[in-house]
Amino acid sequence: MGTLNSEEKNKHVKTIPIMTALLISGFMGMFSETALNMALNDLIKEFGISVSLAQWLTTGYLLVLGILIPVSGLLIKRFPTRTLFITSLSFSIVGLLIAAMSPSFSVLLIGRIVQAIGTALLLPLLFHTVLILFPPWKRGTAMGLVGLVMMFAPATGPAAAGIIIDYFNWHMIFWIIIPFLVFALLFGIAFLPNLSTTSKQRIxxxxxxxxxxxxxxxxxxxxxxxxxxxxxxxxxxxxxxxxxxxxxxxxxxxxxxxxxVLNLEVFKHPMFSLGIIVTLFANIIIFSANILLPLYMLAGLGLPASKAGLLLLPGGIVNGIMSMVSGRIFDKSGPRGLVIGGFAISTIAVAFFSTVSSSTNLYLIVFFFMLLMVSMSMVTTPSQTNGINQLSPRLYPDGTAIVNSMIQTSGAIGTAIAISILNISQTNHLSHVANPSGAQNQADALIAGVQNAFTFTIIISIIGLFCSLFIKRILVNR
Structure with missing residues (x-):
């Protein structure tokens, strides 16, 4: 598959409107991934379902992403950019409409699955379009904007959803996203051309x-x-x-x-392979923290959901800002210093979280979570961009599919391991107390579980720091 040259042949392409349409679409897709978590309790009561069944609204969404994203490389090769964008937005909007008007849990779940199909098509397309529109020495800044979408949107989801639910209801979480996606769709129809040539690869x-x-x-x-x-x-x-x-x-x-379907030749490039490994470690840390800290603040400290969400919001904001800053630094200096520094800082941050207690100052929690999010933005964008820069244009669809698949898979891995350590530690702690059902003992057990789970992330961060020592900048001709 051939691609248009990003410097000469794409001069006629209006980059800013195209990126606006893609970034808005990506932001809303990732926002929706976590926003509904705040409404699970309301949904359980309204539909009379169990917690495990309600959790399928999140698990099902992630499962569709995990299944479809690996196939996205083939779709990008076979279908025009414009067609894929319109298709992905159409699925997302239809899914949102079904979910917003759903009278039952089963209809809501169908809506989430249809919406997830759209997001699964869009995310690799967003990465791929950046690779086509921007030459390697400018990609860091562009990928920083993508990083803002990938990290800032999920972080703001729970806080924004909490406010929406307080003033309206869970249906409004879906209704409020639709106008943004319609705007992005119209923008994309007006400005997005077919950026790559297609090939009729056998399926x-x-x-x-x-x-x-x-x-x-x-x-x-x-x-x-x-x-x-x-x-x-x-x-x-x-x-x-x-x-x-x-x-x-x-x-x-x-x-x-x-x-x-997926060209594994990409793994012959050492910096791409190392970038994938580093991304895996970083996302395990990020997703572990994103599941552990809300549990700690809600069940361990007894904070209301709205306050817990707002306390974690600054971390998402600085992560988004730092993603753009890291991208600019990467364009000038390469990834090595950023990635090494990022893992060094993250080790300090998760070491702090491994010592939290029922009396830990809330401002310290906010500060170290911000520090952790800054450190992870120093790792993810530079390592991914540097790795993809080593690939030839014909491997871009495969590279972006693998990067996005790794993000989803590592998220599931990080969450599962963190919760498993938490549950085992809780059970062990409660087995040594006189009154296991007591509220304070339950809170203390959860905090002990959070401490042990963060101890695991210390190990992951140190391994990531060791791997980052081998990162080398991929030099490109200007």
């Missing part, structure tokens, strides 16, 4: 089936492991076994067929 159905069971099984297995049954659940063990087996066969097939 290997067996590869797609294997990818679905592989990525889907792993994401579902890790997501389900974070539930009450934990890693011993037959569902978890079966799902992970099927996922890993299907993934192994999938990888073998991609290496042996003439036209692979």
């Amino acid at each position: 290997d159905v067996l590869s797609i089936v294997l990818s679905t069971f592989g990525f889907g099984g792993i994401v579902f297995g890790f997501s389900y492991a974070g539930g009450s049954e934990g890693w011993s659940s037959p569902v978890v063990l079966t799902s992970l076994a099927i996922g890993l087996l299907a993934m192994a066969v999938y990888v073998f097939r991609q290496l042996t067929i003439r036209e692979p």
Whole structure:
């Protein structure tokens, strides 16, 4: 597949309107991923469902992303940019309309799945479009904007949703997103051309089936492991076994067929492979913190949901700002100093969180969460951009598909491991107290679990710091 040259042939392309349409769309897709979490309690009461069933509104969304994103590389090769953008926005808007008007839980879940299809198509397309529009020495800044979307939107979701629910109801979470996506769709129709040439690559159905069971099984297995049954659940063990087996066969097939769905040749490039590894560690830290800190503040400290969301909001804001700053620094100086410094800072931040207690000052929590989010923005954007810069244009669709698949998979892994450590630690703590059902003992047990889970992230951060020592800047001709 050929791509238009980003300097000469794309001079006629209006970059700012195109990026505006894509960034708004991506922001709303990621915002929706976490915003509904604040409404789960209301949904449980309104529809008379269990917590585990309600959680499918989030798990199902992530599962669709995990299944479809790996196939996105093939779709980008076969279909025009403009067609994929319109299709993705159409799925998102239709899904939002179904969810906003849903009279039952089953209809709401269908709406979420349809919406997730749109997001799964959009996110790799956003990355791919940046690679086409911007030359390698300008990509850091552009990818910083993408980083703002990927991190800032999920961080603002719960806080904004809490306010929306307080003044309106959970239906409004969906209604309020629709006008933004309609605007982005119209903007994209007006300004987005077909930026890459397509090829009629043969679709290997067996590869797609294997990818679905592989990525889907792993994401579902890790997501389900974070539930009450934990890693011993037959569902978890079966799902992970099927996922890993299907993934192994999938990888073998991609290496042996003439036209692979996902070209694994990308892993022959050492900086791309290292960037993926570093991204995996960073996202495990990010998703672990994003699940542990709200639990600590709500159940450990007894704070109301709206206050907990607002206290964590500054971390999301500085992460978005720092993503853009990191992108500019990357363009000038490369990734090495940023990534090494990021993991060094994150190690300090998670070490603090491993010592939190019921009397920890709230301002210290806000400060160190901001510090953690700054450190992760120093890692993710530079390492991903540097790795993709090592790829040739024909491998861009495969590279972006793998990066986005890794983000979703590592999110499921980080969340599952953090919750598992939390649950095991809670059970162990309560087994040594006289009154396990007491409110204070329950809170103390949760805090002990949070401490131990953050101790795990210290190890991950140190491993990431070691890996970052081997990062080298990919030099490009200007």
